Amino acid sequence: MKKFLCLWLLTLVACLGQAQILTPVKWKIKLxxxxxxxxxxxxTATxxxxxxxxxxxxxxxxPxxxxxxxxxxxGAKLIGNPVASKEATTVFDEQFNMNLRWFAKNVSFTQKIEVTDPxxxxxxxxxxxxxxxxxxCLPPEKEEFSFDKKNIDVEKTLAALAAKGETQPEEPLVADTSEETAEQAPVAEENKPVAPTKTANKTTTVxxxxxxxxxxDELKAFGDATITAADTSWLFIFFAGFLGGLVALLTPCVWPMIPMTVSFFLKRTKDRKKAIRDAMTYGVSIIVIYLVMGLLITGLFGASALNDLSTNAIFNIIFFLLLVLFALSFFGAFELVLPASWTNKLDSKADSTTGIISIFFMSFTLVLVSFSCTGPIIGTLLVQAASMGTAIGPAIGMFGFALALSIPFSLFAIFPNMLQSMPKSGGWLNSVKVVLGFLELALALKFLSVADLAYGWRLLDREVxxxxxxxxxxxxxxYLLGKIxxxxxxxxxxxxxxxxxMSIISFAFAIYMIPGLWGAPLKAISAFAPPLYTQDFNLYDSEVHAAFDDYELGMEYARxxxxxxxxxxxxxxxxxxxxxxxxxxTDARVKDLLEKDYVLITLMVDDKTKLPExxxxxxxxxxxxxKTxxxxxxxxxxxxFGAxxxxxxxxxxxxxxxxxPSYAFNEDVSLYIQFLENGLKQFKSK
Known part of the structure; x- marks a missing residue:
């Protein structure tokens, strides 16, 4: 599960980590x-x-x-080496400092064999x-296979051997394998772990x-969200959309429309109840329109395509360019407008129809008229929702956006006296757009960073x-001080x-980041900045190392x-x-807890060291x-632990x-400290 920046409040929202028994690769092996x-x-791997x-x-x-x-x-021998059905994707990985090759979606490997004794x-x-x-990254897995004479036509194979002139079967050849062939330990009771230990070079149970x-079950009793794997990412998408809708209200394309539209409904009929009902219908229509747009996006691209976006370097480049385009629009370089004929046509439809249909067309007109201001906000929202990998993310985000956008129209219709206290339109509305432009530009760099790391360009290292x-x-x-x-x-x-x-906050944030040029962790932006290892000049050195890399030895010391x-x-x-x-x-409090209050045991699930047996x-x-x-x-x-x-x-x-409860990938230091302190509190209470 990915984090994202709530642009409009400069608030870092930490996504809850998730982990469960994952099986992302399914094998089908046949002879x-x-x-x-x-x-x-x-x-064949799917x-x-x-x-x-x-x-x-x-x-x-x-890896x-x-x-x-x-x-x-x-009764057989290998012919050559396994061959993949397609070319692997090659990406330079900064963590390993090497080119890595991988396959997505599906791939097949074929290994030729020659049967010598059917x-x-x-x-x-x-x-x-x-x-x-x-x-x-999941630990290395093994998929076992087994075939014998039942999987081939023995008679036809014997005939082929005779035709080839090999009437006597060859001595069986045993494939070279790096795995040890020592006697295996007894089979454990089903689903019950075996705890191996070393005793005179034999594997026994402790x-x-x-x-x-x-x-x-004990973890679930603690309300462990990691084990239960409840998907809460949609909540963050919804709230991001809701915040986006609130910000859209403050733009010059939407704010002036609120009193005009509400006044229209109140003057349209002398029956105030009907005016309120029409305004409520207007708000619901806005929600329906944006929700349908979100569902259409998922339907057109497909859930699988949306899930792939966050890991695809090409899409991240496209997102970067798209957000830069939105920023330029907010800066006033141009306006993103839809064809005027669309607005005129819908406006005429609203005038020529009555009832709910008329109100629906009025809502659609608002959506089109306000597009120059709401378009970049919606675009950013959809980029974030798609990159989080939630299939219905765009629909959820659009629902949150539309809900926030529709509330004032219904609220002011119910309480019309509140219209008098609304701030008047003016230059401040345009300032909102420009501020959003700066924030769009900052977020765009995050997507460029993903592509830069994937391709190994090293154009956007951490200090840059x-x-x-x-x-x-x-x-x-x-800009906020009026100097630009x-x-x-x-x-x-x-x-x-x-x-x-607001200018003080912006300057303070800029000054806060300056020590990062010399390697300071800058935990507030660690989810957005490139990794620390991409920085050429780093004066910061504060790492935590585990006291044990063996489970049983570490537990014995703890007892x-x-x-x-x-x-x-x-x-x-x-x-x-x-x-x-x-x-x-690297946080001082976390480091202190891990080194002084806990026995830290790090277990590497991809350690290839051979077990004694x-x-x-x-x-x-x-x-x-x-085996390892x-x-x-x-x-x-x-x-x-079920993960x-x-x-x-x-x-x-x-x-x-x-x-x-357990803890998974989440770079929120305060939550991690809370996780550690909760464990200490429970331990002392025992």
Whole structure:
């Protein structure tokens, strides 16, 4: 789940982190038979929207590549290497400082084999793969496969062998595999975790199996939003739309229309109740029009396309250019207007019809007339809603926008005396547009930054981004003081108190960002600025390192010293884990809590270190083999906590019981401190 800037109040809204057992990649593996001795293994991956699957043979030091392991290969031999059905997308990743290749939506891999003994054919192995989206990287997963003589036509294959002149089957060839073939541990009870430990080079279960007991129900009892994965992003889209509607009311295209429209309804009939009813219908019509527009956008582009926008560099460039266009419009370079014929036609329809139809056409006329002011606001709202990956986001955002826009027309119709206290139209309405233009320009840089990081251009490193934001908000402060004037601005005879306070806020924000040029974290804008590692000159060095990287050892230390535990499920390939460490863990209060009050255990779910002995478990009715340290910690996260996305944080007592709800990716430092302090409070109460 992504954050966004409520442009109109300069308020940072932190989206709630989400994590659950995610399965964004589904595999279909089959053995394609033929009448020849050559067969084809086809591995087809279907990838959820917004996710990607890494390609084979990535450079060392990067995320886990897709690979194919043949643990048993009898009665056949491999021909060549696996081949992908399409070319992978190549993107330079700043975190790994290398080009990464991945596939989206779907891809198939084919591996040719030559059957040498049809009756003794036996193929067993697995596909190892890793999937990521713009927020999470899942730990490496394995999809196992098994085929034998039942999957081919033995007689036809024997005939093909005879025709080839090979009447005797060849000695079975065993595929080279890097995996150990040591004796596996016993199968665990279904869905019950096995807690491995080292005892004379044998894998056994620890005495205190409570450490591995699932605590999913306990987390839910705490109201854990991360585990229950309740999607609350639509609430933020709705409130962003509502705020946008309130701001749209203050533009010169809408504000003067309020008294004119309300007066029209009150004078249209002597029956005040009917006038109020007409004004209410007018407001409802506005909501219906914008809501239908939002639904049409989702219908035209499709939910899957909207989900892909936030991860697509091309779309982020388009969004950047679009917001710059909106900013120029608000600055007065031009006006975004719809054809006058549309407005005239709807106006005539409103005059020639009666009843609800007439009111509906009047509402549509308002929508078209006010487009030059509301268009950029709506456009920004739709960009934000689409980039958050919520399928019905545009409709929800438009509903919030229309609701705020329609309230004054109904409210003033019910209480007409309030019209007299409304501020009169004037130059201040145009100033609202210009302020919005500056904010549009600042937000546009966020989308350019996403594309810059994706393509590795290094045009918008962190210090460049901060310099531009300092310039934008400093110029906004000068504009509010009347030191900058655009062609369509009215003369400013004096600076009003509201303008003075807004300019102070703008200058203060610009000054606040200056230390960021030397590496200060600037946590207020950490969700928007490029990562700290893109900065060339950095004087800031305050990192937190875990005391333990082993679950059992860390828990044993915590019990002996009577301290609570903070488990950090992370990964070498987890970009958002690094973001949390850079923007949240560097906070002095967070650092102090983690280092002094907690036993911090970081578990890397993509750690490829071999376990002393493989562990065979049964999970969800399917046998799996844990072979690496990363496999073990990933299984711990899934089975004990019911989640598999990183970053994932949970506080425990010495017996492995949760002290509160878990915490996922959310760079709000205050919320993270609250999460840690809540765990301490619960621990002390025990």
């Amino acid at each position: 394609d038979d033929s009448e020849s001795v050559e067969k084809t293994l086809t591995f 990838i959820d929207n917004g996710w990607h699957l890494y390609d084979m043979n990535l450079p060392e030091g990067g 886990v590549s897709t690979s194919f392991a043949f643990e048993t290969l009898e 009756k003794g054919l036996k193929l067993e192995g697995y596909v190892e793969f890793m999937a990521c989206n713009d927020e999470n 005495g205190n199996t409570d450490l591995w007991e699932p605590v999913i 981004f901060i310099v531009l934001w300092i310039a934008i908000f400093a110029l906004l402060g000068f 004037k655009f062609s369509h601005d009215s003369d400013l005879k004096y600076v009003s108190v509201p303008r003075l306070f 002996k010293n009577n301290k609570p535990v903070m488990i950090d499920f992370s990964g070498y390939g987890c970009v958002n884990c690094r973001k949390m460490e850079a923007s949240v863990w 493989p562990i065979q478990i049964e999970e969800n009715g399917k046998k799996r083999t844990l 340290v990363g496999d073990k910690w990933s299984y711990l996260q899934r089975s004990k 598999n996305a990183q970053p994932f944080y949970v506080t425990l007592d010495g017996e492995g019981k949760p002290l509160g």
